[in-house]
Amino acid sequence: xxxxxxxxxxxxxxxxxxxxxxxxxxxxxxxxxxxxxxxxxxxxxxxxxxxxxxxxxxxxxxxxxxxxxxxxxxxxxxxxxxxxxxxxxxxxxxxxxxxxxxxxxxxxxxxxxxxxxxxxxxxxxxxxxxxxxxxxxxxxxxxxxxxxxxxxxxxxxxxxxxxxxxxxxxxxxxxxxxxxxxxxxxxxxxxxxxxxxxxxxxxxxxxxxxxxxxxxxxxxxxxxxxxxxxxxxxxxxxxxxxxxxxxxxxxxxxxxxxxxxxxxxxxxxxxxxxxxxxxxxxxxxxxxxxxxxxxxxxxxxxxxxxxxxxxxxxxxxxxxxxxxxxxxxxxxxxxxxxxxxxxxxxxxxxxxxxxxxxxxxxxxxxxxxxxxxxxxxxxxxxxxxxxxxxxxxxxxxxxxxx
Amino acid sequence: xxxxxxxxxxxxxxxxxxxxxxxxxxxxxxxxxxxxxxxxxxxxxxxxxxxxxxxxxxxxxxxxxxxxxxxxxxxxxxxxxxxxxxxxxxxxxxxxxxxxxxxxxxxxxxxxxxxxxxxxxxxxxxxxxxxxxxxxxxxxxxxxxxxxxxxxxxxxxxxxxxxxxxxxxxxxxxxxxxxxxxxxxxxxxxxxxxxxxxxxxxxxxxxxxxxxxxxxxxxxxxxxxxxxxxxxxxxxxxxxxxxxxxxxxxxxxxxxxxxxxxxxxxxxxxxxxxxxxxxxxxxxxxxxxxxxxxxxxxxxxxxxxxxxxxxxxxxxxxxxxxxxxxxxxxxxxxxxxxxxxxxxxxxxxxxxxxxxxxxxxxxxxxxxxxxxxxxxxxxxxxxxxxxxxxxxxxxxxxxxxx
Numbered sequence: 001x002x003x004x005x006x007x008x009x010x011x012x013x014x015x016x017x018x019x020x021x022x023x024x025x026x027x028x029x030x031x032x033x034x035x036x037x038x039x040x041x042x043x044x045x046x047x048x049x050x051x052x053x054x055x056x057x058x059x060x061x062x063x064x065x066x067x068x069x070x071x072x073x074x075x076x077x078x079x080x081x082x083x084x085x086x087x088x089x090x091x092x093x094x095x096x097x098x099x100x101x102x103x104x105x106x107x108x109x110x111x112x113x114x115x116x117x118x119x120x121x122x123x124x125x126x127x128x129x130x131x132x133x134x135x136x137x138x139x140x141x142x143x144x145x146x147x148x149x150x151x152x153x154x155x156x157x158x159x160x161x162x163x164x165x166x167x168x169x170x171x172x173x174x175x176x177x178x179x180x181x182x183x184x185x186x187x188x189x190x191x192x193x194x195x196x197x198x199x200x201x202x203x204x205x206x207x208x209x210x211x212x213x214x215x216x217x218x219x220x221x222x223x224x225x226x227x228x229x230x231x232x233x234x235x236x237x238x239x240x241x242x243x244x245x246x247x248x249x250x251x252x253x254x255x256x257x258x259x260x261x262x263x264x265x266x267x268x269x270x271x272x273x274x275x276x277x278x279x280x281x282x283x284x285x286x287x288x289x290x291x292x293x294x295x296x297x298x299x300x301x302x303x304x305x306x307x308x309x310x311x312x313x314x315x316x317x318x319x320x321x322x323x324x325x326x327x328x329x330x331x332x333x334x335x336x337x338x339x340x341x342x343x344x345x346x347x348x349x350x351x352x353x354x355x356x357x358x359x360x361x362x363x364x365x366x367x368x369x370x371x372x373x374x375x376x377x378x379x380x381x382x383x384x385x386x387x388x389x390x391x392x393x394x395x396x397x398x399x400x401x402x
Numbered sequence: 403x404x405x406x407x408x409x410x411x412x413x414x415x416x417x418x419x420x421x422x423x424x425x426x427x428x429x430x431x432x433x434x435x436x437x438x439x440x441x442x443x444x445x446x447x448x449x450x451x452x453x454x455x456x457x458x459x460x461x462x463x464x465x466x467x468x469x470x471x472x473x474x475x476x477x478x479x480x481x482x483x484x485x486x487x488x489x490x491x492x493x494x495x496x497x498x499x500x501x502x503x504x505x506x507x508x509x510x511x512x513x514x515x516x517x518x519x520x521x522x523x524x525x526x527x528x529x530x531x532x533x534x535x536x537x538x539x540x541x542x543x544x545x546x547x548x549x550x551x552x553x554x555x556x557x558x559x560x561x562x563x564x565x566x567x568x569x570x571x572x573x574x575x576x577x578x579x580x581x582x583x584x585x586x587x588x589x590x591x592x593x594x595x596x597x598x599x600x601x602x603x604x605x606x607x608x609x610x611x612x613x614x615x616x617x618x619x620x621x622x623x624x625x626x627x628x629x630x631x632x633x634x635x636x637x638x639x640x641x642x643x644x645x646x647x648x649x650x651x652x653x654x655x656x657x658x659x660x661x662x663x664x665x666x667x668x669x670x671x672x673x674x675x676x677x678x679x680x681x682x683x684x685x686x687x688x689x690x691x692x693x694x695x696x697x698x699x700x701x702x703x704x705x706x707x708x709x710x711x712x713x714x715x716x717x718x719x720x721x722x723x724x725x726x727x728x729x730x731x732x733x734x735x736x737x738x739x740x741x742x743x744x745x746x747x748x749x750x751x752x753x754x755x756x757x758x759x760x761x762x763x764x765x766x767x768x769x770x771x772x773x774x775x776x777x778x779x780x781x782x783x784x785x786x787x788x789x790x791x792x793x794x795x796x797x798x799x800x801x802x803x804x
Contacts, residue, residue: 087631089629090628091535095538104631104636106510106638107508107510108506127531127532128531129541130507131619131621134617136497204503224493227492227500229488229503230488247645268772268773269769272674272681274793277792381779381783382783384776384780385773386670386784387676387677389680390676390677391676391680
């Protein structure tokens with residue numbers, strides 16, 4: 001119940017992942033992620049000779065291809081000037097690092113459900129992908145070790161519920177093993193009885209098409225018999241954290257400006273976006289300087305706020321996946337900031353408390369420095385305007401209160 | 403070249419899609435999407451009898467499953483109270499609607515590359531998905547009609563380049579067929595010579611593992627031999643448009659507040675987010691009232707600004723995929739707002755120009771109404787503060803200028 005090692009894609013990790021976790025916790029003490037970030041280990045194999053800064057002119061002009069250097073056979077090189085590389089390697093050697101890299105591909109979040117002989121299964125997954133339009137096929141992957149595997153094997157149908165931005169609680173509930181995940185959820189049966197969840201951004205009712213053996217997972221292909229979509233913003237998952245999608249910033253600005261405007265005067269909406277992004281980056285830079293990732297910082301602050309908290313509370317309050325939480329905790333324990341007590345809950349060490357105090361001091365200093373150029377009257381007017389504009393936020397977009 | 407019907411997932415649509423497009427353009431005049439949104443067609447088959455508002459108590463308490471109504475066999479029902487449904491149906495009957503529903507699952511954006519006998523292939527795809535950790539497997543899908551198919555079939559390796567937020571131009575370039583997509587891109591060869599693109603958020607160098615026939619696409623599985631990740635925010639694709647990811651809002655607020663704060667006083671960062679979201683929703687409500695989707699409104703405004711513009715310019719400036727653009731244009735033509743000239747470029751009709759003028763007037767009125775409660779001095783102070791905070795935005799986050 002409440003396994004902390006179940007990632008949101010609905011798998012508990014393969015044999016290698018389990019071996020690795022064991023190794024990481026008991027036999028080794030790996031550096032926390034943030035420490036590695038400041039000492040990036042980038043292999044520069046055959047650099048220079050192997051690097052092609054620009055593809056040659058097309059030898060064949062056919063669409064969709066272009067000819068580069070003929071006979072190019074240099075393997076495993078890394079351009080020295082690729083900016084901001086924080087980690088690289090071979091998956092077999094660091095499965096956690098591999099998973100962190102996979103987290104750079106952002107996804108939506110789904111709950112996939114099925115019903116067989118009156119029994120229900122449902123699991124949070126982000127491995128959904130559309131495949132074909134004719135016939136309409138989609139796929140997702142299920143861990144061979146999943147408790148729900150046999151039900152999905154037996155069921156002839158499944159439903160893909162694409163979650164909306166305000167369905168974060170459901171995402172967390174179906175990512176854990178639990179007695180009755182469907183309790184209190186007003187679902188209705190779709191094709192083959194598979195539960196369709198209310199409030200989803202989209203739903204795909206599928207007949208199972210085929211099952212493909214793929215490493216420690218099975219890929220399930222489904223033929224979509226029926227789709228449905230609602231006017232709801234999607235929930236996102238990126239870097240092990242839940243997130244929201246916003247339109248590309250220039251567009252937000254253009255949407256608010258007259259189409260024939262020749263003025264360079266930004267609109268209020270554009271100013272708000274730029275100010276939000278600018279301040280966020282200030283805090284991010286300060287966090288980076290203190291050597292913790294976003295998730296690690298959140299987890300540390302939450303355990304200071306709720307001493308003795310366990311995985312479920314912290315994952316929910318920090319908006320990280322169970323797997324993202326496990327990664328963060330491992331790093332914080334290795335850094336000496338956290339201790340694990342007998343029942344698997346956490347407390348800060350003295351240096352953990354000192355680090356939180358330092359972060360708090362630096363955050364206050366950062367905000368003060370960002371705002372120091374303004375008079376009290378200017379800040380008061382700004383807060384008044386922002387508060388009034390913000391009062392128009394619909395409930396579904398403002399996120400659950402903590 | 404520059405095919406407008408190529409979606410970002412690197413497929414040109416199956417036979418049914420092509421048939422459907424033909425039907426939609428020539429034989430039928432479907433309602434624009436926005437018109438349908440105001441007359442949602444929701445099938446309520448066997449409603450009431452078939453609806454289960456709450457799963458029954460667990461008959462088996464085993465983890466990962468719970469027992470619901472036994473023998474539940476009701477198919478294709480839809481809960482009447484599911485909020486905000488705008489479209490539903492069977493994929494065979496409306497492939498565009500199906501594709502719109504698929505767009506509700508947000509994804510990152512990748513460029514997948516390969517090299518074979520000195521020839522290069524690269525295509526924008528969002529069908530990437532991680533599959534297995536041990537062995538490390540990932541997958542993506544390629545249209546059987548793709549120009550690049552034979553090269554990907556022959557190559558033994560491919561590289562998955564996960565794009566960062568500022569790589570929108572690359573995403574557009576590799577989504578189209580073109581003479582030399584790699585010209586001027588400082589790539590370097592990875593495993594098997596597959597081009598690794600600089601500035602990517604993550605890269606996976608893969609050896610081809612297997613190919614699965616799946617409808618109008620092939621699924622390519624690759625074994626990841628090497629991964630790399632950089633400290634760069636990901637580019638997103640959702641609802642046919644490019645987008646950015648932001649942290650779940652409550653977190654942005656907590657990140658900026660002292661960990662032990664007992665005050666309910668929101669921070670400046672929280673105020674900025676709420677104000678941005680509040681204003682955005684005001685504009686969204688106004689757009690909805692005028693009966694155009696976000697993409698349709700953008701396309702209309704851009705063609706007013708650039709009369710006679712063609713697909714490439716408009717897709718780039720509107721931050722929509724070629725497929726999203728085609729959908730929007732079809733709806734705007736059907737609504738009588740656009741005409742297509744001989745060389746496939748567009749101009750507004752009289753009613754199109756009138757609609758743009760109306761939108762402009764309403765947008766100005768919306769902003770004026772949102773700001774009317776404040777004095778000139780308050781607005782001046784607010785703009786001064788926002789402008790200063792926004793000046794700290796790093797270039798990579800502010801998006802390309804239009």
